Amino acid sequence: MATPLPQTPPPGPASRGDGRPRAPALTVVSLDPDRSPRPDKDWSRLLCAVAERQDRPAFAQLFAHFAPRVKRHLMQCGSPEVQAEELAQEALVTVWRKAVLFDPAQAAASTWIFTIARNLRVDLLRRRQGQEAADEPFDFDLLEGDELAADERLHTSRESERLRGALAQLPDEQQQVLRLSYFEDEPHARIAAELGIPLGTVKSRVRLAVVQLRRLLER
Amino acid sequence: MDIRHHPEDDLLLALSAGSLETGTRLVLSSHLELCAHCRERLRTLDALGGALLEDALPAPLADTALDRVFARIDALEAAVPRPIKVSAPPPLPEGARWPRALARCTATPWRWIGPGMSWSRVSVPAAPDAKVFLLRIAAGKYLPQHTHRGLELTQVLHGRFHDGRALFGPGDFDAADGGIHHQPVVQEGSECICLASLDGRLKFDSPIARLFGSLVGM
Numbered sequence: 001m002a003t004p005l006p007q008t009p010p011p012g013p014a015s016r017g018d019g020r021p022r023a024p025a026l027t028v029v030s031l032d033p034d035r036s037p038r039p040d041k042d043w044s045r046l047l048c049a050v051a052e053r054q055d056r057p058a059f060a061q062l063f064a065h066f067a068p069r070v071k072r073h074l075m076q077c078g079s080p081e082v083q084a085e086e087l088a089q090e091a092l093v094t095v096w097r098k099a100v101l102f103d104p105a106q107a108a109a110s111t112w113i114f115t116i117a118r119n120l121r122v123d124l125l126r127r128r129q130g131q132e133a134a135d136e137p138f139d140f141d142l143l144e145g146d147e148l149a150a151d152e153r154l155h156t157s158r159e160s161e162r163l164r165g166a167l168a169q170l171p172d173e174q175q176q177v178l179r180l181s182y183f184e185d186e187p188h189a190r191i192a193a194e195l196g197i198p199l200g201t202v203k204s205r206v207r208l209a210v211v212q213l214r215r216l217l218e219r
Numbered sequence: 220m221d222i223r224h225h226p227e228d229d230l231l232l233a234l235s236a237g238s239l240e241t242g243t244r245l246v247l248s249s250h251l252e253l254c255a256h257c258r259e260r261l262r263t264l265d266a267l268g269g270a271l272l273e274d275a276l277p278a279p280l281a282d283t284a285l286d287r288v289f290a291r292i293d294a295l296e297a298a299v300p301r302p303i304k305v306s307a308p309p310p311l312p313e314g315a316r317w318p319r320a321l322a323r324c325t326a327t328p329w330r331w332i333g334p335g336m337s338w339s340r341v342s343v344p345a346a347p348d349a350k351v352f353l354l355r356i357a358a359g360k361y362l363p364q365h366t367h368r369g370l371e372l373t374q375v376l377h378g379r380f381h382d383g384r385a386l387f388g389p390g391d392f393d394a395a396d397g398g399i400h401h402q403p404v405v406q407e408g409s410e411c412i413c414l415a416s417l418d419g420r421l422k423f424d425s426p427i428a429r430l431f432g433s434l435v436g437m
Contacts, residue, residue, distance in 0.1 A: 040273075056289070063285050068277030075278060089284055093291045107262070111269030118237040118268065126241065126346060163263070164270045182236045182271050203229045210228035214263065 038065075040160045043109035044102075051099035059096060066110075067092050070117045077121060078185030087124065091117045108160030166216035174209035181206060222254050222390035228264075230394060231257065235264035242349035242416035246372040249318030249414055250392040257392075309339045309353070315377035315389075315412055326353060335360040341414070350417040356380075358411075361404040369418040371395045378411030380404060 046062050049055035071088035075081060094116050102112055167175060177191055184190045191206070192199045226247060233239050234247055251257050281287075309329050311317060323344055329337040335357030343349045356362065358378075373393040380387055382403040387393055395401065405411040 060285060063288065066272075067280050067284065067288075069272050069275040071280060072275045072278035073272055076275075081278075084278070085280055085284070088280060089288050089291070092288050093295070096288075096292050097295060108266060108269055110273040111262075111266045114269040114272045115265055117272070118235070122237045122244075125237075160266050160269060160273075163266050164273070167267065167270055178232075178267060179271060181232055182268050183275075187233075187236065187238060203227075206229040206232060207227060210232060210264070213267065217263070 040108045040110055041104075041156075041158070044104040047095075047099055047102045047109050047112070048104060050096060051102060059092075062095065062109075062113075063092050066095070066113050070113070073117060073183060074121060076183040079121075079124075083124075087117075087120055091120050094120065105156060108156060110160060163213075163217065166213055169216055170209065170212055174205075174212055177205050177209045178213070220253060220390040221388065222256070222392075224385065224387055224391035224393055225254065225257055225260075226250060226392050226394060228260070231261050232264050235261060235268055240349065240416075240418050241343055241346035242351040243370065243372055243418055245318075245320050245324070245343065245349070245351055246374050246414055246416040247392075248320035249374045249376075250390070252319055253390045254392075311412065312377055312410065318374070318376070318414060321351075321414075324351070329355060335410075336362075351414070352416075353412060353414055355410060355412045356405045358405055358407050358409055361402055369396070372416045374414045376412045376414055378409040379406040380411050380413075381406060 043062060043065065046055075046058040049058040050062070067088045070091050071084045074084035074087050079087060091113070095113060098116065102109070107115075167178070170178075173195065176194065180191045180194065181187045188199060188202045191197075191202045195205065197205065230239075230247060234244060239247070251261060309326050321341060321343075324341050325344075326339045326341045329339055331337050337355045339353040339355075341351040341353060343351060353376075354362070371394070373387075373395070375387050375389050375391045375393075377389060379389075380403040382393070382401045384401065386406070387403075
């Protein structure tokens, strides 16, 4: 039996009678605005605009980019969608509230927003365990007199992009170990299942993946 | 401070990912506030979390989400970061510092548990069942030999002990789990004070030690 061939895609933009190219009916860009990702320093600049002059359009751009990612992250960590939506909104309110504490010389915007989402999730887990509503987890950036050595000032936007490069160079299995570590409800059990290894050996796999990542970063 | 013992990467990564229990997190945090080396290691892992967040497939929010967020922002009071309150710790010897990670915790006065041995229960407001405590042991004394059913973290605040594997001093961190059977001995010259957390029960070898275990509720 002959299998029908998949239809070939229509040829490029057809010409209208007036000779101008016709705009595509549905732009891919509107479905995936981040096909060509913006460098992290753009997000840092927007965060600074929020901190310095409560810049709402800047905040709206940050919201459009990060809120859906935070929501996905929380869903992957086990939050039902309604709760993930609520927490993602709360995370962005926190971003607004704490923007004055953001220091682009110390952290990439994505890192900073990640830690905010992480702390909210930790609070939520505590509440779910019936523990009373919580103070925020301890924030090392609030330590007075915590002077940073020069070599601690590495994780700026540029370094964050280096890190993504290093991550991409890791063997698939190690990338998977790291991803599951961050984006799973019970990471060790899941890593053991995905890799088909005993639970007792997960720790050493995690350590190995981190060592490899650090090695690539030191190059 | 000459810190020689540090947490392994799997613990730091679990801290970064937000998957540690409260007590475990507090002891680890009390190491980090003394140890620039580990703070730097943690920053790399947080940056990894950021990179993975950046790569996450966006999950669309409700159409009204941004408006609702702006409404909540309008309702915020002027945002001023709260200063950290330092709680009153039980008296510590000169040179020993109460970790700032425990700023919102309270601790009982020192309670006698045996010759040269006392302890203080640390209460974490957000997590009443977290098993966090301070141990104070005189020079030359040893802790009852024990193994662990869960994970025991120890951060040395003052003095030195040797657990048969290595020597631990101020700022040092140790993690022990079920595989480790140890009997820490405090070195001569100074008493030793440690902050510890447990996410399982200790298993003591002798009846007296078991009594100790039931006293501290571990």
